[in-house]
Amino acid sequence: MIKIEAIVRPDRINIIIDALDAVGCRGFNVQNVNGRGQQQGVEVFTGRGATTATRTSLPKALITTVVSEADKEKIIDAILGSAKSSEEGAIGDGKIFVSPVSEVIRVRTGERDEAAL
Amino acid sequence: MIKIEAIVRPDRINIIIDALDAVGCRGFNVQNVNGRGQQQGVEVFTGRGATTATRTSLPKALITTVVSEADKEKIIDAILGSAKSSEEGAIGDGKIFVSPVSEVIRVRTGERDEAAL
Amino acid sequence: MIKIEAIVRPDRINIIIDALDAVGCRGFNVQNVNGRGQQQGVEVFTGRGATTATRTSLPKALITTVVSEADKEKIIDAILGSAKSSEEGAIGDGKIFVSPVSEVIRVRTGERDEAAL
Amino acid sequence: MSDPGNVAWMLTASALVLLMTPGLAFFYGGLVRGKNVISTMMYSYVAMGVVSVLWVLWGYSLAFGEGGNFIGNFDFIGFRNVSAEGVDGGISPMLFAIFQMMFAIITPALITGAFAERFKFTTYIVFLFVWVTFVYVPVTHWVWAPDGWIAGIGALDFAGGIVVHATAGIAAIIAAKMVGSRRGVERGVEPHNVPYVLLGTGLLWFGWFGFNAGSGLLADNVAVTAFLVTNTSAAIAGLVWMVLEFQSTGRTSGVGFATGAIAGLASITPAAGFVGPMGAFAIGIVGSIAAYSAVKLMAKTGVDDALEVFAVHGVGGIWGSIATGIFAMQMADDNGVMQNVGLIDGETALLWANVRAVVAVAAYSGVLTFVILKILDIIPGLGLRVDNNEEDLGLDITLHGERGYVADGAD
Amino acid sequence: MSDPGNVAWMLTASALVLLMTPGLAFFYGGLVRGKNVISTMMYSYVAMGVVSVLWVLWGYSLAFGEGGNFIGNFDFIGFRNVSAEGVDGGISPMLFAIFQMMFAIITPALITGAFAERFKFTTYIVFLFVWVTFVYVPVTHWVWAPDGWIAGIGALDFAGGIVVHATAGIAAIIAAKMVGSRRGVERGVEPHNVPYVLLGTGLLWFGWFGFNAGSGLLADNVAVTAFLVTNTSAAIAGLVWMVLEFQSTGRTSGVGFATGAIAGLASITPAAGFVGPMGAFAIGIVGSIAAYSAVKLMAKTGVDDALEVFAVHGVGGIWGSIATGIFAMQMADDNGVMQNVGLIDGETALLWANVRAVVAVAAYSGVLTFVILKILDIIPGLGLRVDNNEEDLGLDITLHGERGYVADGAD
Amino acid sequence: MSDPGNVAWMLTASALVLLMTPGLAFFYGGLVRGKNVISTMMYSYVAMGVVSVLWVLWGYSLAFGEGGNFIGNFDFIGFRNVSAEGVDGGISPMLFAIFQMMFAIITPALITGAFAERFKFTTYIVFLFVWVTFVYVPVTHWVWAPDGWIAGIGALDFAGGIVVHATAGIAAIIAAKMVGSRRGVERGVEPHNVPYVLLGTGLLWFGWFGFNAGSGLLADNVAVTAFLVTNTSAAIAGLVWMVLEFQSTGRTSGVGFATGAIAGLASITPAAGFVGPMGAFAIGIVGSIAAYSAVKLMAKTGVDDALEVFAVHGVGGIWGSIATGIFAMQMADDNGVMQNVGLIDGETALLWANVRAVVAVAAYSGVLTFVILKILDIIPGLGLRVDNNEEDLGLDITLHGERGYVADGAD
Numbered sequence A, B, C: 001m002i003k004i005e006a007i008v009r010p011d012r013i014n015i016i017i018d019a020l021d022a023v024g025c026r027g028f029n030v031q032n033v034n035g036r037g038q039q040q041g042v043e044v045f046t047g048r049g050a051t052t053a054t055r056t057s058l059p060k061a062l063i064t065t066v067v068s069e070a071d072k073e074k075i076i077d078a079i080l081g082s083a084k085s086s087e088e089g090a091i092g093d094g095k096i097f098v099s100p101v102s103e104v105i106r107v108r109t110g111e112r113d114e115a116a117l
Numbered sequence D, E, F: 001m002s003d004p005g006n007v008a009w010m011l012t013a014s015a016l017v018l019l020m021t022p023g024l025a026f027f028y029g030g031l032v033r034g035k036n037v038i039s040t041m042m043y044s045y046v047a048m049g050v051v052s053v054l055w056v057l058w059g060y061s062l063a064f065g066e067g068g069n070f071i072g073n074f075d076f077i078g079f080r081n082v083s084a085e086g087v088d089g090g091i092s093p094m095l096f097a098i099f100q101m102m103f104a105i106i107t108p109a110l111i112t113g114a115f116a117e118r119f120k121f122t123t124y125i126v127f128l129f130v131w132v133t134f135v136y137v138p139v140t141h142w143v144w145a146p147d148g149w150i151a152g153i154g155a156l157d158f159a160g161g162i163v164v165h166a167t168a169g170i171a172a173i174i175a176a177k178m179v180g181s182r183r184g185v186e187r188g189v190e191p192h193n194v195p196y197v198l199l200g201t202g203l204l205w206f207g208w209f210g211f212n213a214g215s216g217l218l219a220d221n222v223a224v225t226a227f228l229v230t231n232t233s234a235a236i237a238g239l240v241w242m243v244l245e246f247q248s249t250g251r252t253s254g255v256g257f258a259t260g261a262i263a264g265l266a267s268i269t270p271a272a273g274f275v276g277p278m279g280a281f282a283i284g285i286v287g288s289i290a291a292y293s294a295v296k297l298m299a300k301t302g303v304d305d306a307l308e309v310f311a312v313h314g315v316g317g318i319w320g321s322i323a324t325g326i327f328a329m330q331m332a333d334d335n336g337v338m339q340n341v342g343l344i345d346g347e348t349a350l351l352w353a354n355v356r357a358v359v360a361v362a363a364y365s366g367v368l369t370f371v372i373l374k375i376l377d378i379i380p381g382l383g384l385r386v387d388n389n390e391e392d393l394g395l396d397i398t399l400h401g402e403r404g405y406v407a408d409g410a411d
Ligand SMILES: Nc1ncnc2c1ncn2[C@@H]1O[C@H](COP(=O)(O)OP(=O)(O)O)[C@@H](O)[C@H]1O
Pocket: A007, A034, A035, A036, A037, A038, A039, A040, A058, A060, A090, A091, A092, A093, A094, A095, C026, C027, C028, C029, C064, C065, C066, C067, C106, C107, C108, C117
């Protein structure tokens, strides 16, 4: 089993989730993070508004789903197809990370691995 | 070393932490996520209350602890034994994911791996 | 490629990010978690202030960056060099976890692996 | 005709008392867990809806109609015959009825702190109608209608220590016991948003000036003293709570100071028009110590009065009502001759009357609340408590279909 | 000289109405997504800046100068000749001008709910100046200046159902249509902070006592009735909305109760000085049902009036203005003889006048708002809408350089 | 007997000024980091406790007793001899004392913005008692007691530009310097909750009507003008700040508008009863520019006046006090003959008196604050600053045992 972590724009979440739904991925979780990459932070006011600083990072959302190897490509395709902010994409659209998971257990039943997904 | 990530109901956190304590796991961290699996989202109001939408996901908590392989089963048992919302368990009680960790370093001392846990 | 996750004190974040910048790590994300280790929680008031309880965990920040193996040590050194709360370090300064990542994809371009970092 | 100054002040005071209910919503809403913040606040807000309607339709009439010692009559149903015409040296009946309405709104809202995080919202709506009609309205008649029996025995309750705080406080503990403890609160609940608690405290303190300094119904020197002692009691009681906390834990919580101040406000309420600043100090100090001790005691009883309504409002209001009998200053009688009133001037009549009043009202509120909740519990489709799953997920999302806070992104 | 009581009440009422704008900021700010909370609140706050200045410089003069049927004149430019000296049996012109200023502030702020989360802030500042000058000021003159043509046809608008709510409501729907829908709101937007919505509701309800009970300009019995019916309509309208919601979904949202209450407040506004509590019930109930239905209907039109300004304020204000013609009570004429006024007493003149007034004002506000926005859209450097990237990131960080909430740690 | 209208207004005004302190708590609380939100708010809230008590016990007596040029006496200790009986054409001494109490509460609370996020709470409690007694009380006596020496030289401070804002502003910068910079703020601190800043601004603006329009102590035409100019100055100053910000960064922060408005309010305070709307424009515009520049300058000094108390309140109050000498309008003397007062009418006496007053008060507040803090620093068990670990973890959890916000789940 593998874990797919996608860092995406917060405003794309609903559309990405629909895409995941469409390819049959119904288990996932989402959280808010702040991230930086090529996309730089923005200038923000600090103190009483007359002085500014640069915010290092911008809000991003992190979707995590653990799936069987077999489903990997279709999930990735679903994300790639839905996460771009525009046709051409723009810096800051995000990244997908894939990593191994050795075991999965469903709390309710104690089922393990593929059965637990 | 392995990382154990447990997605659980937010209202079980204290009880799970007590169970972890009991088996001697004293290092972990917790965060709030929103998740979906078999348990579906709920209907919520949007706009000015007269229209509704379906919330895709529900609040969950994610406990992460990195432990040595040897401790794996007792940690998992502790979680399984404490995370269920009722005797029989209910959909949405959560999942445990286990994945490899290749290195651990303690910031304070620079100690590595098992010594750093 | 590997994922480096550093759990650190929230008040060190800016300094750590500067250190990451200095060694050329410009992609990462940050989130807030609550954690416990050797550092214990603190006593807090509950209810109407006249009764207390012990908070299990304290606020920590989690910085995650995915980098190529080659960059691992310099990133770790950058974090170790910037995350301590004082010269000697103190309990609760945090931990670094390293784990494998098998694939990376840039959403915008579809580039994979090292090219996507 | 009413003097416009008195009208101006009583309009303002009425608005101030109305604002206390949103203030209470924030005070209470901040103290619960985030998954129940809307639910907790709505207990207060919906009281502004239900009780406003009820009061106009029948509440005021039953409370202040000339019906006899125990209850009013139907003369003022739908505010019929409630004139807006001013009267010399006073305010119009309608303005009085409006001012009183605001008290009727906040009293049941106070109770909700006891059963927050688990009481069914639909049942609560019914409870509001029934409890105000059968508990609040009669008690108000007893104490504040000229022909009420408690007014008759000479008991004094300036702004509602008996009518508001004692009734609500006793109802709270009964309700908390009957509804049962919240699931999983053995370790105590950390307030999810302390700034809301402080905001609520600020609005309550502010609004309480209308509550107490308005209760003389005129913009006169009684209003001025009432204003002063209200502020004094709140201030000293907040400080005393802080000192008690500091002595036992070495820290001083915001919630503690706020709670102390509210205890001080509840305590001074029945006495506000009758005591001076020194009386206010005494009342505030003792009120704070008593409420603080009551919170500690409640922790041992195992009754989950979630937001300590009994310990703070009930104990405060009861203490204040007794204290009125102790510290009330000399007052002029109908012939303008000064009469001793309080125990400190050697009179026991008022103290005794107030004690009887408190006991009677507490007993009445306790029994009636018990009976009302018992009946609501067994009516099919009602019932007091949400089911376990709803409680675990939180009442906001399950009963109100909303979450208090929704983050962008994380759906 | 003015009676100090009237001055006291009108100073208080002015402050209360001023507070409604921060209240609105929280009401609206809670309903949007977190990334636009500051932007949404600033639409209201900056109106306190811009309109206060404009009103002193030329707004009041054009609105209340004796210029003729359609517009005032320049007599009071910069508050020249606006005396603070009290007048017997009334308040000074300056106090009247201050009270009116607060209405001019909140009216354009109401509109902003329609285009929240996407309207350019700089353009909005210009819009404020232009819209208040060319829409609000003339309409106010028509309705409330003694020589205004709508006053002349005998239409009655006690506290702004026409002037405030109808103008803003119509402007809102026009603006929403012209600015276009928000990106990605097809599924609806969950309010990001319901406690803020409730806080805003509390402050609005509180401030509305100044709005309505101040609109008689005296601390007298009209103020008292206006106070009562305001509260009554808000209360029943909130409850009605809750019942409608409960019937269709089995749940009762905090936002729904709040929205109903606001609809009730908007509905009673034009009638507040002319009806009794029974009229208030009728107005509140129908106003709430109408606004609820309008929200449902709007969802079908595809016009993204983001915070339902038209459905709630527009429909409420229009209904209330018509209802004034129906339920207005008998009033004394100049000779003190009671005259029938409303349809329920068999008179149609007022109803007819108010209908004409609403139609004229709605048409005027709609056309002018359209023209103003069209012009602002094509002026280089202005334009109505932020670009897609700014909208996606949120207006707070892109236009205001701030985030509503910044967590420690996570930079 | 007092006219009920004056009593009504002054009760209202007193309540409004009291509400400013919670307003300030939110204004300041929103500007700091989330880990210090309770700590920052408690600095304000506890002032409501401490100063209310102190004022009744000895503060009022020392401030307004007839003791001589420099300090009052003990005649009114414990509010002895402070009558609540109204007086013809005015308000009772007790109502005056209450109104003044609210000023004494907010003044030290203003200072706390300078040392927020690092000052020890226990030491702060002691500081409150000492600073109010030895700085605020004497200065108040000098300026506002009829026998005070500053009143004697003919200086005018309508509502506290000198007494409140100059004293607090100077104390703030001294305190900031002595306590030292916060750890790790080199990059500036983003306000953790901008809506709180805006809420605080709304409540302050609202409450300031009581502050300024109450300072004439009557519901008369002076109150009306003071109300108007207060609003005008706030409005224009907020806009000016926004323009300055926009010119330098292309964006317009909510905090900036808010800060400008507060600077405008501080600036108009000493002049509120003496100038008209045009004066208010001048005062607000210059006040905003001066405060904005001061914020920029402060960034270069390296003094970490965390929430810019000196730059905003100090500079605003000082400018306003000087501006009073410039723009004050003609006033009637005791014989009813109009006299020129301000520089614009060619008189220099008032300007000169006010400059002397400001210098004297600033010097006094600066020196005394320095001495008081020095002493508190060396008293064993006190000390000004928390230790590094407490500062890093945040004062909320370490000193108050609470976290501002607690999420469900994540323990
Ligand atoms: N090396 C990395 N490790 C972890 N997260 C990263 C890394 N690089 C980028 N990210 C995350 O992905 C987001 C988008 O990356 P960015 O480089 O800005 O755009 P793009 O991927 O389109 O070039 C960042 O905001 C950050 O959250």
